[in-house]
Amino acid sequence: MIPAFFEAIRATTQPCTLLLVLSALLMAVITRGRWMPFAAICLGAVLGGWLFVANVVSLSDLQLQLSGVLVAMAIAVIVAAPSTTGSRWAQTLPAQAAVAGGVSFIAALWWRPCIGEELGSILTASRNGVAAQSPGITAYMLGAMLPVLIVVLIMRIVDPLPKVARRAALLAGGASLVVAGSLAIGRHDELVTTLTRWTQG
Numbered sequence: 001m002i003p004a005f006f007e008a009i010r011a012t013t014q015p016c017t018l019l020l021v022l023s024a025l026l027m028a029v030i031t032r033g034r035w036m037p038f039a040a041i042c043l044g045a046v047l048g049g050w051l052f053v054a055n056v057v058s059l060s061d062l063q064l065q066l067s068g069v070l071v072a073m074a075i076a077v078i079v080a081a082p083s084t085t086g087s088r089w090a091q092t093l094p095a096q097a098a099v100a101g102g103v104s105f106i107a108a109l110w111w112r113p114c115i116g117e118e119l120g121s122i123l124t125a126s127r128n129g130v131a132a133q134s135p136g137i138t139a140y141m142l143g144a145m146l147p148v149l150i151v152v153l154i155m156r157i158v159d160p161l162p163k164v165a166r167r168a169a170l171l172a173g174g175a176s177l178v179v180a181g182s183l184a185i186g187r188h189d190e191l192v193t194t195l196t197r198w199t200q201g
Contacts, residue, residue: 001135001136001138001139002139003118004118004119004122004136004137004139004140004143005139005140005142005143006143007116007117007118007119007140007143008119008139008140008141008142008143008144008146009143009144009146010116011113011114011116011119011143011144012143012144012146012147014114016112016113016114017111017113017114017144019107019110019111019112019179019191020045020107020108020110020111020144021144021145021147021148022179023103023104023107023110023176023179024041024045024103024104024107024145024148025147025148025151025172026172026173026175026176026179027041027099027100027103027104027172027176028041028100028148028151028152028155029151029155029168029169029171029172030075030078030079030096030100030169030172030173030176031078031096031097031100031169032155032165032168032169033151033152033153033154033155033156034093034096034097035152036093036094036096036097037093037096037097037099037100037101038100038148038149038152039097040097040098040100040101040104041100041101041103041104041145041148042104042141042142042145042148043101043104044100044101044102044103044104044105044106044107044108045104045105045107045108045141045142045144045145046137046138046141046142047105047108048104048105048106048107048108048109048111048141049108049111049137049138049140049141050130050134050137050138051108051109052108052109052111052113052137053122053123053126053130053133053137054126054130055126057109059109059110061186064110064183064186065183065184065185065186066184067106067109067110067183068180068181068182068183068184068185069180069184070106071102071103071106071107071176071180071183072176072177072180072181072184074099074102074103075099075103075173075176075177075180076173076177077099078095078096078099078173079169079170079173103176108141110183118136118140119140121136122136122137122140179191
């Protein structure tokens with residue numbers, strides 16, 4: 001478990017994992033670093049990781065696009081809630097946690113990982129039984145969420161003013177909509193390529 005955890009931390013600097021981490025980071029900012037949404041983000045990533053290892057879900061191009069539309073709609077509701085009358089439910093922690101966890105789960109299904117030694121071993125061993133590999137993939141996905149934890153801790157320590165936190169949430173929401181929109185119009189590969197250029201440039 002520990003080697004898988006640290007391999008995932010190293011993988012967060014690689015473009016193939018960046019889309020997963022970026023989606024989770026943006027949701028952490030949108031939900032203003034609150035602990036319940038962060039826990040839901042981690043849970044969503046772990047559940048998505050389990051499905052990836054079990055090879056239960058493999059999104060087709062159309063399903064990828066539909067998931068992008070679904071994520072965009074969910075983010076729009078959460079971001080717009082504070083300035084929209086009649087949307088008090090979307091401002092509650094359970095609602096924000098549900099959206100954050102759902103987005104993280106879907107982002108895990110978007111994931112196209114770089115297969116390192118530990119993850120490769122997990123995937124190979126899963127052919128003989130997925131359940132036995134659950135601790136390893138759980139550790140891996142939690143390792144991938146470490147940058148999100150760091151951002152959450154920084155936000156909790158800094159404790160920005162409500163206006164600053166609101167502006168940060170709006171910026172993160174806009175970036176999230178760009179990511180989800182890119183997937184909705186079938187630009188998944190182009191998005192990953194762009195992120196690769198930015199990280200390597």
